[in-house]
């Protein structure tokens with residue numbers, strides 16, 4: 171570090187080299203901190219459900235409980251186990267992505283067929299929570315995508331729209347195509363996201379208001395995974411949001 175600094179002030183090639191070495195080492199330092207933060211978050215995220223599981227198992231073990239109480243506590247244990255399973259599955263998926271061990275298999279897909287099939291499955295789930303789901307997609311759009319992975323992205327985003335919206339609101343999915351790209355937009359009228367949180371939404375394990383998201387069963391990995399998948403398709407994903415007004419997620423896929 172220090173020796174490099176001796177040269178960074180120089181205006182010649184040596185100075186340039188020293189400056190880029192200095193950049194590199196600060197980048198490495200940054201990566202190290204990011205990795206440590208991530209490991210810290212992982213152990214926290216794994217420990218929380220385990221604490222619940224152990225706690226309720228102890229209660230069931232120690233006390234004389236009614237049948238209903240046992241039912242209630244085992245249901246919590248079950249829920250926490252499911253959450254852990256999902257968390258581990260998602261972490262594993264991201265690890266595979268980091269090692270480039272995940273492959274996308276792209277095919278020519280009729281986007282409207284894919285969206286109709288998703289819409290068909292989710293409309294009832296939305297209606298059960300009093301949320302109206304609508305969608306619009308021109309019938310002539312062909313995209314070159316891994317349908318299974320891409321469906322995972324859309325389900326993640328729609329699931330968020332559902333989780334973070336209240337009843338009597340609506341969620342709309344819209345597809346439009348320009349000369350450069352196919353754009354898929356999902357807008358909701360839900361909780362929205364504070365401005366300060368927006369830049370971090372795609373970070374792993376990042377959640378706005380931990381408890382709110384935790385109650386909704388989120389792991390904080392859905393958007394990170396979605397971003398990896400969209401980028402593996404050469405596309406981009408961005409989020410615009412206003413607190414208490416709603417959120418819009420925009421996916422752009424370049425024309426092949």
Ligand code: ADP
Nearest residue numbers: 330331334377378383388389390391392393417
């Ligand atoms: P989670 O599994 O917790 O939902 P995500 O990675 O999918 O994790 O999203 C990260 C965080 O972004 C969420 O915890 C939530 O706080 C916020 N978020 C995502 N989508 C929305 C949305 N449509 N409305 C409000 N907040 C959202």
